[in-house]
Amino acid sequence: MNILGISGSLRQASFNTALLHAAQEVAPAGMNILIHRLHELPLFDQDVEEQGDPAPVTAFKEAIDNADGLLIACPEYNGGITGVLKNAVDWASRIGKARQTAVLTGKMVCIVGASPGITGTVRAQDALRLVLRRAGARTEPQGDVLVFQAHTKIIEGRLADERSREALGRHLQGFADRLSAEAKSY
Numbered sequence: 417m418n419i420l421g422i423s424g425s426l427r428q429a430s431f432n433t434a435l436l437h438a439a440q441e442v443a444p445a446g447m448n449i450l451i452h453r454l455h456e457l458p459l460f461d462q463d464v465e466e467q468g469d470p471a472p473v474t475a476f477k478e479a480i481d482n483a484d485g486l487l488i489a490c491p492e493y494n495g496g497i498t499g500v501l502k503n504a505v506d507w508a509s510r511i512g513k514a515r516q517t518a519v520l521t522g523k524m525v526c527i528v529g530a531s532p533g534i535t536g537t538v539r540a541q542d543a544l545r546l547v548l549r550r551a552g553a554r555t556e557p558q559g560d561v562l563v564f565q566a567h568t569k570i571i572e573g574r575l576a577d578e579r580s581r582e583a584l585g586r587h588l589q590g591f592a593d594r595l596s597a598e599a600k601s602y
């Protein structure tokens with residue numbers, strides 16, 4: 417099972433990117449999480465799109481297309497999702513010139529998030545669900561992974577808090593079970 421990990425933060429010491437690294441460690445057997453960096457993705461511009469997707473956009477769409485599901489680590493900026501993440505969703509929601517359907521269509525997405533605050537990105541995660549559904553993706557219905565007060569739990573880039581690691585592991589197991597059940601029913 418190949419999962420594409422996407423962090424909504426470009427920050428070197430990002431708590432959310434660290435959460436993706438922790439996910440790689442606690443993922444259930446058989447789940448491989450490959451992290452795709454968003455640093456090269458240009459700002460969405462419909463004029464640019466009309467000339468054909470730039471190479472980083474093509475690479476991003478291919479990575480999504482090749483994945484069985486997405487794992488998005490969603491930071492919270494001003495109660496919503498980051499511009500970086502919205503920009504990525506906007507590109508991925510578009511068919512472009514080279515495809516018949518958008519790569520997000522029907523794609524299953526698991527969402528997690530970390531923040532130094534006390535709400536652990538709950539508002540941003542809800543906002544992301546709305547955006548993803550509008551873009552044609554599907555989101556995990558089960559509970560959230562909200563790593564609040566992340567600065568006390570993620571130390572030097574490692575998720576050190578055992579309860580958070582266990583919650584993340586359970587969440588990923590639920591995601592794996594759902595994807596497996598869907599694969600069997602096809």
Ligand SMILES: Cc1cc2nc3c(=O)[nH]c(=O)nc-3n(C[C@H](O)[C@H](O)[C@H](O)COP(=O)(O)O)c2cc1C
Pocket residue numbers: 425426427429430431432433491492493494495496530531532533534535536537
């Ligand atoms: C512009 C801006 C707005 C922010 N707004 C929120 C917010 O609404 N809620 C929150 O919990 N944290 C907020 N924060 C703090 C972020 O959660 C914090 O910077 C976090 O480390 C970002 O995620 P990262 O570590 O993955 O980069 C904000 C930070 C920035 C830069």
